[in-house]
Amino acid sequence: MNNTFTQLENFGHSLKTACYRLQPKTNEEIHEVFQLAKKQGLTVTARGAGRSYNDASLNGGGIVMDLTAMNRILEWDPATGLVRGEPGVTLSQLWQKVLPDGWWPPVVSGTMTTTLGGCLAANVHGKNNYRVGPIGEHVVEFTALLPTGAEITCSPQKNADLFYSMIGGYGMLGIFTAVTLQMKKVESGLLEVHAMPSRTLKEQLQQIEDGAPNYDYIVGWLDCITVGHGQVHAANYLHEGEDPEPKKTLQLSYQNLPSRLFGVMPKAWLHYFMTPFVNNVGWWGVNHAKYITSLRTHTFRQSHAAFHFLLDYVPDFERSYGRGGLIEYQSFLPKETALQAWTEMLNLSVKMGLPSYLGVTKRHRPDKFLLTHANDGFSLAQDFKVTDGNRKRLSAMLQEYDKIVLANGGRFYFVKNSETTAETTLKFYGEETVEKFKKLKKRCDPNGLLESDLYRRIFG
Numbered sequence: 001m002n003n004t005f006t007q008l009e010n011f012g013h014s015l016k017t018a019c020y021r022l023q024p025k026t027n028e029e030i031h032e033v034f035q036l037a038k039k040q041g042l043t044v045t046a047r048g049a050g051r052s053y054n055d056a057s058l059n060g061g062g063i064v065m066d067l068t069a070m071n072r073i074l075e076w077d078p079a080t081g082l083v084r085g086e087p088g089v090t091l092s093q094l095w096q097k098v099l100p101d102g103w104w105p106p107v108v109s110g111t112m113t114t115t116l117g118g119c120l121a122a123n124v125h126g127k128n129n130y131r132v133g134p135i136g137e138h139v140v141e142f143t144a145l146l147p148t149g150a151e152i153t154c155s156p157q158k159n160a161d162l163f164y165s166m167i168g169g170y171g172m173l174g175i176f177t178a179v180t181l182q183m184k185k186v187e188s189g190l191l192e193v194h195a196m197p198s199r200t201l202k203e204q205l206q207q208i209e210d211g212a213p214n215y216d217y218i219v220g221w222l223d224c225i226t227v228g229h230g231q232v233h234a235a236n237y238l239h240e241g242e243d244p245e246p247k248k249t250l251q252l253s254y255q256n257l258p259s260r261l262f263g264v265m266p267k268a269w270l271h272y273f274m275t276p277f278v279n280n281v282g283w284w285g286v287n288h289a290k291y292i293t294s295l296r297t298h299t300f301r302q303s304h305a306a307f308h309f310l311l312d313y314v315p316d317f318e319r320s321y322g323r324g325g326l327i328e329y330q331s332f333l334p335k336e337t338a339l340q341a342w343t344e345m346l347n348l349s350v351k352m353g354l355p356s357y358l359g360v361t362k363r364h365r366p367d368k369f370l371l372t373h374a375n376d377g378f379s380l381a382q383d384f385k386v387t388d389g390n391r392k393r394l395s396a397m398l399q400e401y402d403k404i405v406l407a408n409g410g411r412f413y414f415v416k417n418s419e420t421t422a423e424t425t426l427k428f429y430g431e432e433t434v435e436k437f438k439k440l441k442k443r444c445d446p447n448g449l450l451e452s453d454l455y456r457r458i459f460g
């Protein structure tokens, strides 16, 4: 088993910790990691692709169990759309396996680099959360290894309490070792996308609310500097007969994001050119230009990969934020209070001179997972640049954000926010949920081996 003492970072490069990185390749080796941790008095954190924006897969001074070497697709049945894979299988591997047979993952994150283990542990949502729920609702079964050494199988019928708490449990109860997922049948490699401008936040939320029942996916881009300008993209699958060349569009060659801009400049260089614009003035200009080019309402067809993985279009875009990196803050507000809460938050960030350079809005619906982040409302994800000079003020501002979210009945998503405290977490989940989770933790992990920096921060 590969074993190194190394420094790891979160996706946003705003946090750094030294840890022992062990890379098991089999269930037996996962078990060995637990035994070693127990013997050495160390804690263990699972890690997939490390694409969490915060400390979810970091473990300062402890062991980080890197599961990316367990990345085989074990079974694929094009007749039923059932796929079974190891935890390190990436969404990129997954869609490339199933699309040529006319299937697509029912839920994907905004990047295809995430792993199945990481996606289940966070219970990720897509731009269709209001329709199909989070990824956990499409898991037919998973197997997991607990720190006790027990190997368990969970489904909505079998070990249901662990099914609904390990999915979305941020890797704190056990390690996913294999996942069976139901794919979604598609008739074409294209989506029909309708793009419309929005002049205010209120208008954007209304467009999403009105559009959601008519579209398979809906997502908004919000200018958080000018506050309110934006654009909504709503998309539908094509039905049989609507794509004249489905065999062609389902091919991988039709989907792959080009590696060069205008066929010339390698996209890997793009983030260097973005860096000079990642400041309040530069980004105001970028947002303004984007808004002006978004003013035309129009409809176009786009490949699944291009629509879903826009953020992969600029490889390492997070590097453009510079040495201090970035923090993402995503809040989930009930539809009744979203406008008021976000108006307050956005005004605060502008007033403090700490505006977000990216704003993404989505529509959600509640689900029955124990540590769920979704509700009947909207989410707004905001990206903040971190510098040596603003780190403290930013942290204080995000704690103010937490208060606004709590006061408005909102929810948090713990692979994004990095400032939320244990006190706030308790208020957010409520004592009953936290107690229930801690009881399950005691049962699955009696020696408290599974701990991450996130766990210590939000559960104290």
Ligand SMILES: Cc1cc2nc3c(=O)[nH]c(=O)nc-3n(C[C@H](O)[C@H](O)[C@H](O)COP(=O)(O)OP(=O)(O)OC[C@H]3O[C@@H](n4cnc5c(N)ncnc54)[C@H](O)[C@@H]3O)c2cc1C
Binding pocket: 011, 045, 046, 047, 048, 049, 050, 051, 052, 053, 056, 057, 067, 087, 108, 109, 110, 111, 113, 114, 115, 116, 117, 118, 119, 121, 122, 123, 124, 125, 126, 127, 170, 171, 172, 174, 175, 176, 177, 311, 415, 452
């Ligand atoms: C550009 C970008 C866009 C994103 N878009 C979205 C989005 O649209 N929707 C959304 O919901 N999220 C989104 N995310 C967040 C991302 O999907 C989650 O953070 C996801 O958990 C990352 O997966 P990973 O494989 O990198 O896991 P890591 O970041 O490595 O780990 C995440 C969590 O999973 C646990 N874990 C990992 N593997 C296992 C395992 N085998 N068993 C048990 N626990 C495990 C870790 O301990 C940790 O708690 C985005 C992230 C980025 C960088």
